[in-house]
Amino acid sequence: MTDTVSSTESRPAHLTRTAALETVAATAALLFNNGQTTERVAVAAERLGHALGVPLTLHPHWGELALQVKGAPFSEMVPVTPIGVDMGKVLAVMTVVDQVCDGALPREAAGPALEAAGRLPPASTPRFSLFAAIGAASLGVLFGALDVPSLLLIALSAGAGALLRRWLVTLGGNPFIQPLCAAALAGVIAAAADRLRLAEAPSLVALCPCMMLVPGPHILNGAIDLVRTRITLGLARLTYAGLILLMICAGLLTGLAGGGATVLAAGASSPVPLAADVIAAGCAVAGFGTLFSMPWRLLPLPIAVGMLAHAARWAMISLAGAHVAAGALVACILASIIITPVTDRLHLPFAALGFSAVVSMMPGFFLFRAASALTELVSVGPDAPADLLTSIVVNGITAFLTILAMTIGLILPRMLFEHFLPAPASRRWPSAIPDTRDN
Template identity: 40%
Template sequence: MSEPNTGDQVERPDPLRTVLDAAVLLQNNGQSTSTTLLAVDRLNSGLGVHGVLIPSWAALILDGTQDRSPALVAAVTPTGINMRRVSAAMRTIDRAEDGPLDLAEVRTGIAAAAILPPAHPAAFAMACATGAGALAVIFGAADARAVALAAASAAVGGMIRRALGRYGVGVLVQAFAAAMVAGIVGAVAVRLHLDASAGVVAVCPAMVLVPGPHILNGALDLISLRISLGLARLGYAAMVLTAIATGLIFGLHICGQGLPVTGSVAAAALPVDVIAAAVAAASYSVYFSMPYRMMVWPVLAGMLAHGVHWWALSVAGTGVAAAALIACLLVGITLVPLSHFLRMPFAAIGFAAVVALVPGMYVFRTLSGILQLQANASTELLAATASDSAVAVSVTAAMAVGLVLPIWVRDILVRRADHRQQ
């Protein structure tokens, strides 16, 4: 009796391993967990296997017991955002589901998607500059020097982050270093007597660092009752925000300055606001390595959102939180179907559209006020800090509800459609 060819068995590609590789790529590059699970089901269908994905923060487990295969485990690091990789992988999954597509072709497509580079360092630095400059305009920086300083600060911070990343330095240190540069440049703005615009110079480059997609993906996981994964995502985002705030305040402090707690955020005129919103959305699209052909969608959605936000504040007379809710709900209703059709991570494409609505000024002023309370617990400082905190919390909650509600409804409809097909 001849012996079985064990060498062929070892070398034969495992379809379940290919499914797991695709899930790892999606999870590591910003795709929402719900869409990753849906992609796994679709790839299962295309390859004729029945793997069940069990996601967590540190690892993905693919249970193949229905195929009498052992469970497969792969480590993940879901801290990156690279929409080029996600888009390419989803195209391969689409082709596999539609079929017929050979397993080798699927493996080749997933492997090719995994090595797609992020945005070029020069484009990344330019996007940081234009994004921060646009945010400065939206927040009412009337002095061209303030806009230029914010843009230059963000560009330098972007180059520092890429340089540190090449040497294996972690995200938290990168965020701290870039935010410290923003604080130092903000202190320079104070010495140039830019008055109220000095705070904008400090805060806008720091807002470029905010991990918005991770916050949205964490909220989506919590709503879907993936509690541990959702809390892990939000915990990671909180650590990044803490590193940003610490670096910003430290940069100001070493130059003998502090972030002003009192004062108001000026509003730009409607045409200026809408154009700046388009620039900010395009900048964040580059920042998230979005395919250039798809940038038009967050840009258009961002312009529409800011027009509605401006109308709600200036004409309808709503509060800041209500205006943010209306604008983000509109973005969600517009982009959720598009993100599903284009197979793009909604957390990234949606955040790019509404980034300029993030209450970063209020968040950082709140943190600065809390630190100042230790030495000066005056009634005025306490009231200003409490007011900034209330605005930051209410606007953030309103934005989260507006963006998450449409995708939650979409997930329900998709699950019902899948059940009907089964």
């Protein structure tokens, strides 16, 4: 990891109260905007505030953070919207917080170190597009696309979509444009593959690249906020995630229509052998970890957890005959039990790491089948057969139950760990609060 602690030739003798508050505000903003859970943002900000001599309370809201200094009418308002996910930046910022609180980094050097952490680049564009292609093709294997042409088209679509997203970032603008355009591109490629008979699974050529756009960390962070009774913030996060999903669906349907296709048949998924299932799950985890800018040296952790969780899911479904939602619940509980103490130890964002490990279990195939059946129902009208409505209900409920099971499976162990095994007091607050005053 890039060392975020930069030395300076000349530093002020001490940090003023105003400068200390600005340092804490910058820390909270960087963590909040890059995917760290709200609770960990609050703990880090308050811990750093104590270390810098400004004991405070953090009040997070969608669009801003309010830092209220305890015992004084002195506060700081920071405009920030939590729409990013960058595990590299979160790790760098938490390293700075630890170093300042442990006395390894002078308080006056915290500001420059945080600036360096905020400037850390995301995953390079070649790595970003390559791993998006690998991740999407791996999802294709998990959903039953075992023919080479389908997998190549899935990889091509996802890689091109990743390049398109990076180009759109340089233009700035609305964050919803990226998933909309990338999904539209996937729809066009899938429609062309269907018309030209280039792939055996054109529905998966459309679905898998779009799965790489799913805002899983925002869904998990929103659910965690709701559980912690941060109702307004949780609903805002979930609304943002829902709008992204809406843009993905709209882009995909627009791309399919632009390519001359209305509905792509989504047949039953083929059973996948255990070895292929586990290996593909590991590749999918690597893809999502890269999309969230996880450092190279940390990638093996979520890959191993994801492969283990997927093996547990495969055993539950294939050997025990469990429902897919039950298999996802068990697998996510297992993944969360392993990931929770690791994220706390390494100061990584739980939602991003947890979602990376289990994203391959997202019921995208069932959602696509439900959407395809719904589109067909609208086009056929009153003459639609009864089994079409049954398909919509069954696939829609299966997808809902699976997403609910995954969310509960990831959050429940997290909450239990924090309740029964809270962080030691020495890791939350420094033993002494240095005196810092304005000139």
